[in-house]
Amino acid sequence: MPALPAEPLSCLPFGNGRSYGDVCLNGGGALLLARGLDRFIAFDPAAGLLRAEAGVLLSEILALIVSRGWFPPVTPGTQFVTLGGAIANDVHGKNHHLAGSFGGHVRAFELLRSDGERLTCTPEHNADWFRATVGGLGLTGLITWVEIQLQRIANPWIVAENRRFASLDEFLALNAEYEARYPYTVSWIDCAARGRALGRGIYMAGMHAPPGLMKPPPSERRALTVPFAPPVSLVNNLSVCWFNRLYYHLPRPARGLTPYQPFFYPLDNLREWNRLYGRRGFFQYQCVIPPAEARAALREVLARIAASGQGSMLAVLKRFGDQTSGGLLSFPRPGFTLALDFPNLGARTFALLESLDEVTRQAGGAVYPAKDARMSGDSFRRYFPRWAEFSRFIDPRFSSSFWRRVMGE
Amino acid sequence: MRNILIIGATSAIAEATARRFAAGGARFHLVGRHAERLAAIARDLEIRSGQAVTQESLDLDRLDAHPALLERAEQALGGIDVALIAHGTLPDQNACQQSVEQTLAAIHTNALSVISLATLLANAFERRGRGTLIVIGSVAGDRGRQSNYVYGAAKGMVSLFLQGLRNRLSGKGIQVITIKPGFVDTPMTAAFEKKGLLWAQPDRIAQGIVAAVERGRDEVYLPWFWRWIMLIILHIPERLFKRLNL
Numbered sequence: 001m002p003a004l005p006a007e008p009l010s011c012l013p014f015g016n017g018r019s020y021g022d023v024c025l026n027g028g029g030a031l032l033l034a035r036g037l038d039r040f041i042a043f044d045p046a047a048g049l050l051r052a053e054a055g056v057l058l059s060e061i062l063a064l065i066v067s068r069g070w071f072p073p074v075t076p077g078t079q080f081v082t083l084g085g086a087i088a089n090d091v092h093g094k095n096h097h098l099a100g101s102f103g104g105h106v107r108a109f110e111l112l113r114s115d116g117e118r119l120t121c122t123p124e125h126n127a128d129w130f131r132a133t134v135g136g137l138g139l140t141g142l143i144t145w146v147e148i149q150l151q152r153i154a155n156p157w158i159v160a161e162n163r164r165f166a167s168l169d170e171f172l173a174l175n176a177e178y179e180a181r182y183p184y185t186v187s188w189i190d191c192a193a194r195g196r197a198l199g200r201g202i203y204m205a206g207m208h209a210p211p212g213l214m215k216p217p218p219s220e221r222r223a224l225t226v227p228f229a230p231p232v233s234l235v236n237n238l239s240v241c242w243f244n245r246l247y248y249h250l251p252r253p254a255r256g257l258t259p260y261q262p263f264f265y266p267l268d269n270l271r272e273w274n275r276l277y278g279r280r281g282f283f284q285y286q287c288v289i290p291p292a293e294a295r296a297a298l299r300e301v302l303a304r305i306a307a308s309g310q311g312s313m314l315a316v317l318k319r320f321g322d323q324t325s326g327g328l329l330s331f332p333r334p335g336f337t338l339a340l341d342f343p344n345l346g347a348r349t350f351a352l353l354e355s356l357d358e359v360t361r362q363a364g365g366a367v368y369p370a371k372d373a374r375m376s377g378d379s380f381r382r383y384f385p386r387w388a389e390f391s392r393f394i395d396p397r398f399s400s401s402f403w404r405r406v407m408g409e
Numbered sequence: 410m411r412n413i414l415i416i417g418a419t420s421a422i423a424e425a426t427a428r429r430f431a432a433g434g435a436r437f438h439l440v441g442r443h444a445e446r447l448a449a450i451a452r453d454l455e456i457r458s459g460q461a462v463t464q465e466s467l468d469l470d471r472l473d474a475h476p477a478l479l480e481r482a483e484q485a486l487g488g489i490d491v492a493l494i495a496h497g498t499l500p501d502q503n504a505c506q507q508s509v510e511q512t513l514a515a516i517h518t519n520a521l522s523v524i525s526l527a528t529l530l531a532n533a534f535e536r537r538g539r540g541t542l543i544v545i546g547s548v549a550g551d552r553g554r555q556s557n558y559v560y561g562a563a564k565g566m567v568s569l570f571l572q573g574l575r576n577r578l579s580g581k582g583i584q585v586i587t588i589k590p591g592f593v594d595t596p597m598t599a600a601f602e603k604k605g606l607l608w609a610q611p612d613r614i615a616q617g618i619v620a621a622v623e624r625g626r627d628e629v630y631l632p633w634f635w636r637w638i639m640l641i642i643l644h645i646p647e648r649l650f651k652r653l654n655l
Contacts (some may be wrong), residue, residue: 039453063432064457 168199417496
């Protein structure tokens with residue numbers, strides 16, 4: 001085992017750095033750069049079982065498996081995440097209502113502790129370590145390899161359907177209908193809309209195309225790169241207002257065949273898109289609200305955002321199903337989840353996010369640590385009541401900026 | 410489907426290059442020093458290429474073992490189409506200055522063993538009338554500098570040797586490619602502070618190597634801008650150059 005940095009420096013595994021806040025940072029400590037663990041170990045093309053080192057990216061897995069008729073069981077909105085990161089944050093995708101989160105499809109992984117012990121964890125074997133490490137924010141040790149069960153696909157195409165909805169109630173009605181027909185569902189919400197238009201947006205649903213239904217392979221799209229961060233954010237109240245209005249009204253095909261990349265990873269082709277928010281950057285905010293409270297709480301969240309005049313361009317709404325991975329700190333739980341982005345305007349933005357937290361807390365919901373940079377320790381303990389049980393599994397040499405922040409250390 | 414022999418297959422640049430070749434369909438025979446790491450790379454390449462990968466671990470400093478090594482590679486692959494020689498060490502310049510033994514050992518590994526393998530491979534390619542030989546050199550081999558002239562002298566020797574080999578085999582259907590990477594973020598350079606625009610990732614070098622093969626290039630600086638940096642460095646008069654702190 002390679003030597004860890006000398007005490008008292010703490011360590012934290014770092015995958016590809018795609019979480020938005022400080023769960024992947026360790027200020028004053030050391031990061032273990034896990035991208036070096038990037039080899040495939042075994043692939044059974046008949047059963048769809050893949051074992052790989054934990055630093056392998058989802059994009060590298062897709063390049064290997066899609067042409068062989070397999071697809072990740074769950075995929076987040078970017079393919080530039082590592083397997084280890086997908087477990088540590090127990091990531092979810094557009095199929096949560098059917099498939100649950102990523103951790104539910106992990107067959108096994110190896111956890112390397114700082115004392116040199118190697119634990120092979122499966123849902124049955126070392127099950128307590130498994131549940132602590134799924135969603136465990138990298139704090140339980142270094143994940144060295146992972147085995148996942150893939151899902152069968154007939155071809156790389158997605159049958160996608162888009163539908164505009166004029167209000168939150170219309171969304172709720174549409175959602176019940178579409179979830180029954182499609183494995184992948186998600187909605188974009190126009191956060192700048194107020195009053196009667198509150199909660200309007202576009203419903204997007206998709207399924208893997210059946211055999212025979214496909215087009216010739218699309219030509220490779222060249223990725224664009226945002227070359228530098230402008231001094232001020234290009235995403236601001238005015239641009240969001242116009243973008244959202246335009247995007248809402250843009251004519252779009254109701255139903256069509258699309259390659260899987262733009263369907264699952266719309267932002268992956270705009271490299272360094274975070275630079276659009278300028279040098280001060282942005283905050284993400286993703287909460288989940290239990291079903292019973294969802295309608296009222298979501299209305300309240302959207303109303304507070306619209307009233308604040310701080311728009312969100314990439315507002316996304318989806319229902320989480322009842323399936324959970326069992327992770328002690330896993331974020332996905334039954335309810336409706338809303339993901340938002342806000343340019344960093346300093347105190348104003350912090351105040352808005354704290355006021356959203358107030359709604360989330362009262363509704364008995366939770367906020368996603370992978371996207372957080374500011375939630376209070378009190379909020380965290382309310383959202384993740386099993387934190388004390390979890391903390392027994394933390395490796396004594398491991399820590400993170402996030403963990404010290406919410407634990408008040 | 411190309412049959413590819415990689416010598417020094419555990420090097421980061423070699424591994425990245427192999428992955429790019431694997432995506433285009435290739436069969437590999439790997440040679441390297443560390444059996445365990447070689448096995449992990451072989452397994453990874455088998456999955457990526459969908460083809461069986463053979464391997465052999467060996468200390469390449471043993472020049473007398475080279476002929477048999479290449480024979481086994483020929484047999485395993487059923488003929489070598491492409492050979493990539495990528496093994497090497499980055500010697501400690503200060504230690505070398507104080508030790509003739511260490512200086513000669515560095516030159517043995519980085520120059521003599523490469524020249525031995527290149528000679529044998531070139532002759533085998535010449536008998537068959539085709540083949541591609543790729544050797545990883547270095548920008549350090551273009552001009553001697555106080556900070557790493559032992560390594561540079563070895564790489565420079567390889568570079569000159571390959572020029573002659575290329576000249577000899579030109580018109581015989583055999584491609585001889587010298588790759589001259591600049592600063593690359595690999596385990597070999599782990600001791601360096603890797604910040605700044607001059608540092609490249611191994612995959613960027615790999616991409617350049619595959620492109621050099623496809624385009625039939627002779628000598629390639631990677632990334633491309635090193636060609637212009639080295640052009641300037643080569644043209645500084647020695648009277649001035651000897652006083653620079655490089």
